[in-house]
Amino acid sequence: QVQLVESGGGLVQTGGSLRLSCAASGRTFLIYHMGWFRQAPGKERESVAAIRWSGGSAYYADSVKGRFTISRDNAKNTMYLEMNSLKPEDTAVYFCVAGTTVYRGTNYLSPGEYNSWGQGTQVTVSS
Secondary structure, three states: OEEEEEEOOEEEEOOOOEEEEEEEEEOHHHOOEEEEEEEOOOOOOEEEEEEEOOOOOEEEOOOOOOOEEEEEEHHHOEEEEEEOOOOHHHOEEEEEEEEOOOOOOOOOOOHHHOOEEOOOEEEEEEO
16 A cells, blocks of 8 residues: 655764655555664664654654654655664664554554555664
């Protein structure tokens, strides 16, 4: 229903910055919220940030608060993740996600709230 394509990953030094983009296509009018998850080798997938498509309320994992900023451009059906002050522990594959269902009590940082996933983009932070 909704297709997602990430871009913007790469190699950066500790303290550097990267900007990830996620372009949505297909039935984008169904999107209620979008977000980013990441998974490092040998580690569990974890939430990074999420944003409500209408209104733009943002939610962040504690590990990235104050360093990462999530935003969206509704007209372009594109979401962004501005990552600053990057650390080696931020190294992971970052996945863009979209959710098409919302209800009272939705946990926007839970993977179960999303039914569309991108292929992922690698972010590597060298020490």
